[in-house]
Structure formats: C-alpha cells, structure tokens
Amino acid sequence: MRRREFISLLGGAAGWPLAAGAQQSEAGLRRIGVLMGLPATDPVGQLEVAVLRQELRKLGWIEDRNIVLEYRWAGANPKSIETFAKELIALAPDIILSRSTPATAALIRETRNIPIVFTVVAEPVGSGFVASLARPGGNTTGFTNVESSIGGKWVELLKELAPHVARVGLIFNPTTAPYAPPFLRSAETAAASLAMEPIIEQRDLIISLAEQYQFPAVYPFRLFAINGGLMSYGADIGDMYRRAASYIDRILRGERPSDLPVQQPIKFELVINLKTAKALGLYVPDKLLALADEVIE
Numbered sequence: 001m002r003r004r005e006f007i008s009l010l011g012g013a014a015g016w017p018l019a020a021g022a023q024q025s026e027a028g029l030r031r032i033g034v035l036m037g038l039p040a041t042d043p044v045g046q047l048e049v050a051v052l053r054q055e056l057r058k059l060g061w062i063e064d065r066n067i068v069l070e071y072r073w074a075g076a077n078p079k080s081i082e083t084f085a086k087e088l089i090a091l092a093p094d095i096i097l098s099r100s101t102p103a104t105a106a107l108i109r110e111t112r113n114i115p116i117v118f119t120v121v122a123e124p125v126g127s128g129f130v131a132s133l134a135r136p137g138g139n140t141t142g143f144t145n146v147e148s149s150i151g152g153k154w155v156e157l158l159k160e161l162a163p164h165v166a167r168v169g170l171i172f173n174p175t176t177a178p179y180a181p182p183f184l185r186s187a188e189t190a191a192a193s194l195a196m197e198p199i200i201e202q203r204d205l206i207i208s209l210a211e212q213y214q215f216p217a218v219y220p221f222r223l224f225a226i227n228g229g230l231m232s233y234g235a236d237i238g239d240m241y242r243r244a245a246s247y248i249d250r251i252l253r254g255e256r257p258s259d260l261p262v263q264q265p266i267k268f269e270l271v272i273n274l275k276t277a278k279a280l281g282l283y284v285p286d287k288l289l290a291l292a293d294e295v296i297e
Helices: 003-013 043-058 078-090 102-109 149-163 180-191 207-214 223-227 237-252 274-279 288-290
Strands: 030-036 066-074 095-099 115-119 140-145 167-171 197-201 231-235 270-272 293-297
Touching: 003 293, 030 043, 030 078, 030 102, 043 066, 043 095, 043 223, 043 237, 066 078, 078 102, 095 237, 102 115, 102 140, 115 237, 140 237, 149 167, 149 231, 149 288, 223 231, 223 270, 223 293, 231 237, 270 274, 270 288, 274 293
Parallel strands: 030 066, 030 095, 095 115, 115 140, 167 197, 270 293
Antiparallel strands: 231 270
C-alpha cells in the first residue's frame, strides 16, 4: 500500500465512525462483525478497514444498503479483546473478520458456529484455529501474514545492509507470539550461514531502544520503518484485506469456511528508511534500493 493510495483511502474514510453501534439491522441487511487487535487510533488499522470497505463495495456489498459493519477496536489488551469478542458474538452477525492471533483465539472460544475470517495470523494450525491450511474444517479460515522461511530473509537483509554485524537479536513476545519458534529456527539457520550469532530477546519499545543504542534492525511491518525503524520486510497487509473481502463475499453467498483453504501471503514489501540508515552510518547498496518497494528519504 503506497502513500498516495493510503491518503486517498483515509480521505474517503474520514467520515466513517470508528465503531458502529449495536442497533438492529434493517430487513435484508447482512451483519459483518470486525474485531481489530489494534486501537482505533492506529493509522494502520484505519487503512486496513478502508481497504476492506473498498473491496466489499467492489463485490457489491455496500454499507446501509445490504450490509452493516460492527467494529470493535480492542488493541492488544487481553481483557478488551475478550470483552469485545463476547459483544460481537452477542450481536449474532452473519460473519466476523478478526485481526491478530489473540482476537481470533477469543472469537473461537466464544463460537463454533458463526463463520470467522482471520487476518494477520502467523500460525493458524499451531494456534489450533484450523485443522490444516488446505482443509481448515470448522467455522474458521483466513489469511496468514508470514511463512516460516521469512525469518531467514530478515537476517539476510540485515547482513546485506549492515555487513559488519556479527550478532543478531531475535525479539518477540512469547505471550502473543507462541507460534514464533519456526521463524526463529529459520533465522538461526540463516545467521549461522552468514557467520552471525543469533540471540533470542524480549524487549519493549523496540524502535526507540534500537535508535538509542544505534542498532540496525529489520521489522516485519511497514509501520516500523515509517516510524523510524531502519527497514521492514513482510506481507503486504493491504493485499491481505483485499483477499479477505473476497472470502467474506463467498461465505455470505453460501460457501462454508471449512471449504476455503487458508491462504499464505503472496505479496511482500521491502521498506527502507534512508534517514535512519544515515543516522546509523550505514550505506544502502544500490541493489537493495532497487529491490525496495518504498524508500523513505
């Protein structure tokens, strides 16, 4: 998702409410619940729902004409996620879109009947959401945002941009990322092949600490690079929401989640922050700049 597209979408979304009320829908309207594992003030979350609405409209689903969208913005607070999951289930929507592993888990604990389409979930099989990617089973399917080999790609990009680095820290939150081991293993394998020592860490305020201690870092989400991180490499989340809209459309028209395979990311984006690179005294090779989807001056 590029800056121009981002501004255009948010411009069109400026008048949208952050959370719809729980009023009864009129006859003929289909109700879509949306549980976001982000706060309502998060610009990435607002972009994601803008893409969702745009894609649903293209598929013939127009708000207040044939659908009602019920948003709940839970952030990363476990209690809020649980509370809002219960609220959405109580509304008896036709389908629910979830964003994040904790949000999806909370919804599955509450219902095995209402269809759920998840997004930004790293390991749906390991998390127990689906039986397999090809045959999800049950009431849940959706879109993953990473695949296990991406950990190695992160390490390779970091070594290319900062060839002097000999030790690489692997930072994650085991509470919200219990699925992390496969990605860590691929990163450790890549580190060993590049004569780098991997160190697994857990830490808050990752970007600010990296800046404070002058650490080169690579992140999985574009927003990290936008907010001052050195670079990011990960799934194109906008593309994920476009495809999620197609699954919502298919389920509303009668298909079952159990028959729709979980899809892995097919589009990735590399974002490099040149300002941060200069502050760290790093030279960005022309080859890497040519590969970047976005360069922040």
